[in-house]
Amino acid sequence: MDTQPGDLSALSISDKYSTTAPAEPLHCAATHRGEDSAGGFGELSELPIEINERRPTCLRCGRPQKVCLCPFLPACRLEVSTCLYIVQHPAEESRVLRTVPLLAACLSPEKCKVFVGRRFNEERNPELVAVCQDPRTLILYPGANAENLEDVSLDTSAAAYNVIIIDGTWSQAKDMFHRNALFRLPKQVQLNSSLSSQYVIRTQPTNMCLSTLECAAVTLSIMEKNKDIEELILRPLRALCSFQLQHGAQVHHSKEQLLRNGTYAKPMPKNKRKIKRMERLVTNQNI
Template sequence: MNTVSNFSSCEEDDVLSDLGALPVEESERRPTCDRCTRPTSVCLCPYLPSERAQVSTNLYIIQHPHEEVRVLRTVPILDISLPQDKVHVIRGRRFNRHALLDKITSYPNTLLLFPGPGAVDLQSIPLDSYPSYNLILIDGTWPQARGIYSNNRFLHRPKQVKLSLNVVSEYVIRTQPTDAALSTLEAAAFALSVLENKPELIEILTKPLRALCDFQLEHGAVPHQSKEYLKKNGLCKKKIPSNQRKNEDDS
């Protein structure tokens, strides 16, 4: 027999009133590090540079809004590893008017790190042409990055550059489109090592990324192979029809 059905309406009101008076238990939050904002048990600070790495290059990172809500992002590592006035994160997909971006993309010392038919090898850029460079990167999945580039004509103004490297991304907890594709952090690290003529910046900036990946793998994450690798080895899952997929590039 259902005992609840034997309560009178007044008794029900009394029970509900008593329940409503009970203190609400707040879920216990894990303590986090003030510097890297990670839980203290997986703090990245031991792997970060003890002092911010000094660079003259100004980084302008155009970040797709979906990237901001991801837990395992790489841009925050750049933000706490480089001088605060050298890393500028600008979020959005389409910019009809943006005074800063409009100004920066008009300067002759501004470069856009984005592969394409017109992109030149970053190594070919003369370092003595200007006191410093502005470097624009697009942060997001490749479809999102292509959408941002296509939908914002001001991004077609700067000289377009690419990295010609024979390396595989160490960001193994996220699937890359090709074996040669790098995370935003890695791309920035390699580019800065060229523009600053400081090869050591690669290790300084990617060391915390490796630690981040190691922490995730220790807690059950599975290493990801690139889509290119999966296709070559017949490991791709059956393709989902386009009308069932979310259009990531918003183009």
């Protein structure tokens, strides 16, 4: 929409407080009501309109140009056979420190496709539904029914594999997984729990929880049998965290670690279900 925020404010004020004579200027209407209305809306119409300009953004990494991370991205987009399908919760689009744009900048567009939404169906997302029905599709989501990706027997001599990754907080990802039946069609896989997140500027439920970028990096290194892929994709994430820490950000320990150390600052929940979740974090049980 081309209208600036300032224009919208001016229109809403004039529409709401206009007199019965539409051609009469707003400041005249205030004068007719009396000079004692010095703080009236008429004076607002004479104030200069401030236009908030967004900082120039890098077209590749999606970051403001002053903090561009392109020097840390692969010089050329990585050549991989595996296709990643990122199903993203709408709330992630507004997060400043999200990692999916960095992932997309590392791969070619046909190898990293993003679908935004909470619910997906054949009418609105025929491509995603077809991918879920493909026997060569895996979905990365931990659980009792998930097999470690490192242990999965992959036939890389035939067609390429697809991997679906849910992008959102852990509660959002859980909701999306259980409310979309099509996500239970592919083979469910998980990553080795010994991995530890390097995304230290955002709080995770447990030490084993990884960001979307980290999940993708490890997954591709396993699928492509190339450890260098993991290092190349994680490089911009490390640079992002380093920059944020240098400019006042704090290291965020996982909720599990804070609870174990007795340093969890927030009030403990009163809801029994949430309390049990906290207990499972401390006892290191499955979330």
